[in-house]
Amino acid sequence: MTTYVTNTRSNEPTIFNFTGNKIKTEDREIDVLVKFEEPLVVVLGSVLDDEECDRLIELSRNRLQRSKIGVEKIVSDIRTSSGAFLSDVQDDLVSTVEKRISSIVGIPVEHAEGLHILNYKPGQEYKEHFDYFAATSKAASNNRICTVVLYLSDVEDGGETYFPKLGLKVYPRKGMAVYFEYFYNNQTLNELTLHGGAPVNIGEKWIATLWFRRKKLD
Ligand SMILES: O=C(O)CCC(=O)C(=O)O
Numbered sequence: 089m090t091t092y093v094t095n096t097r098s099n100e101p102t103i104f105n106f107t108g109n110k111i112k113t114e115d116r117e118i119d120v121l122v123k124f125e126e127p128l129v130v131v132l133g134s135v136l137d138d139e140e141c142d143r144l145i146e147l148s149r150n151r152l153q154r155s156k157i158g159v160e161k162i163v164s165d166i167r168t169s170s171g172a173f174l175s176d177v178q179d180d181l182v183s184t185v186e187k188r189i190s191s192i193v194g195i196p197v198e199h200a201e202g203l204h205i206l207n208y209k210p211g212q213e214y215k216e217h218f219d220y221f222a223a224t225s226k227a228a229s230n231n232r233i234c235t236v237v238l239y240l241s242d243v244e245d246g247g248e249t250y251f252p253k254l255g256l257k258v259y260p261r262k263g264m265a266v267y268f269e270y271f272y273n274n275q276t277l278n279e280l281t282l283h284g285g286a287p288v289n290i291g292e293k294w295i296a297t298l299w300f301r302r303k304k305l306d
């Protein structure tokens with residue numbers, strides 16, 4: 089007997105809108121490499137150059153702390169990496185990168201949480217999760233609507249960003265990024281953005297994440 093996958097596609101409008109295979113920002117031309125339409129997942133190339141990646145890593149090295157999750161900021165097995173927010177770092181590169189990302193996706197930078205750096209050593213991972221806050225949480229009044237994960241390093245083996253409900257894996261490549269959004273009216277589409285960072289097997293993984301909120305942050 090043949091079984092059919094239920095079609096959840098609804099062609100809702102997306103936040104990130106572009107045509108063609110290039111996106112021009114003030115200071116760079118970005119390549120569109122992969123587009124999965126609903127929920128929208130886009131893989132972008134040439135977002136950062138090597139020097140920018142290296143410098144973001146250097147800026148965060150001595151700020152890294154074992155990652156905490158949720159509003160209660162608890163250390164958990166869900167995320168075993170180390171992380172740092174770069175919001176208090178006075179460096180032009182941080183604002184240049186935040187502005188570039190915001191111009192790529194077309195959302196004012198005031199909606200973004202500061203760049204968040206994560207470092208995964210072999211065996212470390214970020215188990216599958218949603219980036220948006222549960223409807224019952226306080227933070228949901230200005231919830232996250234989309235995510236950009238920037239890869240600051242290659243990973244020799246492992247460390248892919250995976251979307252288990254989409255059967256999709258994105259392998260880290262220095263300077264590239266993956267965008268995905270979860271601001272659909274159809275909650276089923278939002279739930280399809282479940283994702284995680286697979287354990288690093290060999291090498292080290294560095295990423296910078298930028299999350300956008302529905303409304304401006306103070
Ligand atoms: O490490 C990854 O590839 C995913 C990171 C992630 O899900 C996040 O920062 O919210």
Ligand SMILES: [Fe+2]
Pocket residue numbers: 217218219235283
């Ligand atoms: Fe995430």
